[in-house]
Amino acid sequence: xxxxxxxxxxxxxxxxxxxxxxxxxxxxxxxxxxxxxxxxxxxxxxxxxxxxxxxxxxxxxxxxxxxxxxxxxxxxxxxxxxxxxxxxxxxxxxxxxxxxxxxxxxxxxxxxxxxxxxxxxxxxxxxxxxxxxxxxxxxxxxxxxxxxxxxxxxxxxxxxxxxxxxxxxxxxxxxxxxxxxxxxxxxxxxxxxxxxxxxxxxxxxxxxxxxxxxxxxxxxxxxxx
Numbered sequence: 474x475x476x477x478x479x480x481x482x483x484x485x486x487x488x489x490x491x492x493x494x495x496x497x498x499x500x501x502x503x504x505x506x507x508x509x510x511x512x513x514x515x516x517x518x519x520x521x522x523x524x525x526x527x528x529x530x531x532x533x534x535x536x537x538x539x540x541x542x543x544x545x546x547x548x549x550x551x552x553x554x555x556x557x558x559x560x561x562x563x564x565x566x567x568x569x570x571x572x573x574x575x576x577x578x579x580x581x582x583x584x585x586x587x588x589x590x591x592x593x594x595x596x597x598x599x600x601x602x603x604x605x606x607x608x609x610x611x612x613x614x615x616x617x618x619x620x621x622x623x624x625x626x627x628x629x630x631x632x633x634x635x636x637x638x639x640x641x642x643x644x645x646x647x648x649x650x651x652x653x654x655x656x657x658x659x660x661x662x663x664x665x666x667x668x669x670x671x672x673x674x675x676x677x678x679x680x681x682x683x684x685x686x687x688x689x690x691x692x693x694x695x696x697x698x
Contacts, residue, residue, distance in 0.1 A: 478524075540684055578617060578689060581606055584696045590679035591672055596632035600644075603628055608645045620689050622648055626655035627685060631678040634671045637662060654681065 506523070527539040582602040589595050603625040611618045625648055633641035637659065650659065686694055 540681070579610075580690055581610075583686065583690045584692065584694055586695075587697055588695045590631070590675055590682075593632050593671075593675075596628050596675070600625055600628035600632055604645050604648065608647055613647070617689060619652070620685070623652040623654055624682070624685060626650075626652055626658075627678050627682045630655070630658055631675050631682075634674040 506525075525541060527541055529539070582599060585599070588599075603621055607618060607621045607625060611621055625644075629641075629644065630636055633639065635641075650656070683694055
């Protein structure tokens with residue numbers, strides 16, 4: 474017997490971040506999905522699939538595409554926060570619950586100070602900051618470490634877009650060549666026709682970095698203070 478699907482549909486309107494040019498990326502949208510009610514004991518031991526779909530009209534498909542990444546809320550428990558709530562009390566708080574957990578996580582390189590995404594040296598400095606943070610402050614077993622590893626590779630490639638060709642500094646061997654972004658980058662690096670201009674590469678990486686940063690830092694990403 475087929476099982477029916479319970480579906481909720483919402484429409485959001487992301488802002489566009491123009492940065493002194495005539496085009497810019499859609500801002501990331503941070504969504505909190507919470508579930509009211511309590512599960513009976515007999516289903517708690519089973520994995521419950523939840524399907525998430527993102528769509529927009531075809532006319533925008535040649536300019537951008539949605540990227541969906543999931544982070545379990547159990548990351549909050551590592552900071553000593555309890556995420557259990559009675560019935561729908563957590564849902565009634567809207568997004569306030571997630572930033573409260575995120576605020577317990579110290580990310581020393583965010584927000585970015587006077588960041589110019591078109592400048593190679595700015596990215597190089599950021600990659601060194603992330604590298605040092607990963608090597609010293611973050612437990613490699615935490616989801617935060619995997620997030621930081623991916624942030625490092627985004628910054629590193631933006632600083633050295635010819636990688637793995639050209640010249641680039643050695644990085645801490647504790648950081649492996651793993652993660653969706655760097656693995657895809659290495660796959661296409663052998664195809665010279667896939668290599669765009671450096672500024673185009675940095676613009677694309679900046680858009681991806683903004684989306685990625687929002688997973689653990691749902692605040693303004695750049696500050697001039």
